Amino acid sequence: MITINNLDFSYKNVAVFKNISLEFKEGNVYGLLGENGVGKTTMLKIISGLQFPKNGTCVVDDFIPSERNPYFLQNIFYLPEEVITEDTTPEKFINKIGVFYPRYDYAYFLNLMKELEVDPSRKFNAMSYGQKKKSLLACALSLRTDYLLLDEPTNGLDIPSKALFRKVILQHCVSTDLADSHVSACGQNSTSDTCGGRVPTIIISTHQVKDVENLIDPIVILDHEEVLLNATFEEISSKLYFDYGSEKSDEALYTEMIPGGYINVLQNKYGMESKVNVEALFNAVRNNKKVVRDIFAVGCEQ
Amino acid sequence: MNNTFDIRRFGNVVRRDGMSYFKNFGWTLVVLWSIPILHWIMVYVSMETSDSEVVARRDILISVLRLISLIIVPSRLYKNVNDSRKGMLYSMTPASSLEKFLSMFLYCVIVTPTIYMLGAIAVDTLLALKPGTNPYDGFILGDLFNHNLSNSSVTINYVGDRRANAIIAEYIASKSLWVYRYVCILCISSIFMFTNMLFKKRKLSKTIGILTLVGIIFMILTVVFTVNIDYEFLEDYTADELVDYMIRVYDCVFHFVFCTAATLSIIFLYFTYRRIKKQTY
Known part of the structure; x- marks a missing residue:
């Protein structure tokens, strides 16, 4: 280790x-x-x-x-x-x-x-x-x-x-x-x-x-001088929800246009399952450092 | 197996460096060796008429070529060791810093001079086997462990008195100067090993430049120091007192140079080892 x-x-x-x-x-x-x-x-x-x-x-x-x-x-x-x-x-x-x-x-x-x-x-x-x-x-x-x-x-x-x-x-x-x-x-x-x-x-x-x-x-995920995230896909999908839909979500931590609609990265409040999109995850984490750190609150102890 | 030194691991490092030695330095050796061999052949062809001084010159020739080799070897073999990109593999090699250092020492300080000595002995032996009278009398072989100034054709006038000169020359000849020679080889090698680890580019020119600068400063200091000495006291000395004085001066200079070379060698070798251990990429 x-x-x-x-x-x-x-x-x-x-x-x-x-x-x-x-x-x-x-x-x-x-x-x-x-x-x-x-x-x-x-x-x-x-x-x-x-x-x-x-x-x-x-x-x-x-x-x-x-x-x-x-x-x-x-x-x-x-x-x-x-x-x-x-x-x-x-x-x-x-x-x-x-x-x-x-x-x-x-x-x-x-x-x-x-x-x-x-x-x-x-x-x-x-x-x-x-x-x-x-x-x-x-x-x-x-x-x-x-x-x-x-x-x-x-x-x-x-x-x-x-x-x-x-x-x-x-x-x-x-x-x-x-x-x-x-x-x-x-x-x-x-x-x-x-x-x-x-x-x-x-x-x-x-x-x-x-x-x-x-x-x-x-x-x-590393950021300048700190670690933003250290989590397995299981942990990520349990705490974040990747919504592949046709509309933007106002609650999304990050939204990106994809062919046929949008991908919204949301906090997984209801324990729903979704496929992790690493690129969207990366951008969501980068744009919401404090929020994501609070959501995970483990893995990267600063 | 030991963390610091393991003979199998060391053997692997030596083998890897050996492959690199002949790959990166082999042709240089061939070119450098072709010069004395050419000289030998020329002397061999005209041996009947050759002067023994011509033969003796090969010692100087070998010394110069050996010096060139000692200067070149570290930068040829270990050129990239401190390079931030190319040196990573060397550092990541699973061997201890001591093993890597000892292998470097082996090729820079022991293998290179030994190749010259063995080569010189081999060619001398071949020439000495030639029937009839010839001037090859095992000079180089004897010279390896019995170097003294009496071998040189240069007659040094130490004190102006012929008898006194002879006594001083005999005293100097009685000294085991071969140790001094090998300490100088060690010192030169260790300096170039260290600067090879220190400088990333233009390793040789920087080192030679610094050594020249240090040499000039040392010469200036020596001149300044000796100019102010009042030599009038020497006029009152008898020939025997003068010989004693010259021997004392000689001993002082000899010990100073010997101790300085030995100390510098240890210092530079230690810092070379430190650089291997602490080099970051």
Whole structure:
């Protein structure tokens, strides 16, 4: 589990987070949403130990990321938004870094590359941006880390590739033979500490909410210096009602015109069921920060 | 397995850095090595008439090339380590900061000079095996652990008196200067390792610029200091007293340079390790 407590962070004099507290529970695919510059990437970097908090704590499974303990590092992988590749092929690249990860699975990597329709023996330099991104995604998934942090993973992907992305992420999470492959990848000499495979926790930071709408649950919405929302779809739909109708509602926290009518985001006073629209949710939260915080009143203790 | 150091993990880091070493530095090594090899071949061809000084020059040649390599290696191998985008993978590699630092130390301080020494010994040995009289007498091999100024063709006039000069030269020759040489190698490497972690762009030019500036300041201070010394007292010294004095001066300078180089090495190596540990991206 990732626990962030009273965390402050700033770049020189520009405050990014002020006294925020947040939890990421195991085995979920979190959607980390927020406007440009609210600190989504910074949050991922703090969790992966690439940035250090100014105050407060960030703890990942009893490890403090800023200490860069090797056991912590072999259980987490951060895939940045910007594709940076070496003058090599994906298979050479993954073999080079894979040796450091006890649950790295080369066969799984090859399967993923096949599924994502990228040739693992082709040089990165000869690939398109989307192919590079898919190759690196395959690399990241094949390391089988407990925590996988993906920063804008669908940026630059074409429509079929976005569908493939969702497919491999879902497969990765529900893979039933995960534990078996962990054991086989670790070998007989490995200890349970390094081989205790778990259902991975994935945090996806993105602007493209529609690309990951059916993938993420729970959702974390960051705002300037604070966390606006950290809730599961179940919690969201129990507290907010997404009305797809032909008319605008005066009571709506947010209204948006959609083909054939409007989508109104209302407080769910009567316990009605509705399908969460992440984009509308995001705008509703952004425009009614205090109201939404009062409605949820949990998850983001400021 | 240990958090700080684990031999298997360290082996993986060394292997990864080794692949990078030959990929990023291999061609530079080939180019740099081609210069002394060409020199050897030329001397070999004209060996019958070669002067032993020509052969001795290869020591200087090797030293210069080794110096160039020591300066280049950190920025070639670990160029992107402190880059805010490209360096993330290095930092996220599941190995401790100590293991990463020791691997860096291994390639920058040990492997590079060793390649030059082994190469020089190998070529010298091949040439020494040539039948007949030739000037290859294992000079470089002996020089590795027995460096002294008497090997040099330069005759230094320390005090103007021939006998006194000989005594001073003998004293200096008796010193184990090879330690001094390796401390200097360590110092140069550690400076360039640290500045490679410190500067993000134009690492070499910035470092060389700063070193030149420091050198100029040091020279000015030395001149200012020595100009004000009254040397008239030396005129009253006998030759033996002069020798004693010169040996004391030599010892002072030697110890000052040795201690400074050793201290600087430790400081720069420590801060290189700190940079690896605390670098943010």
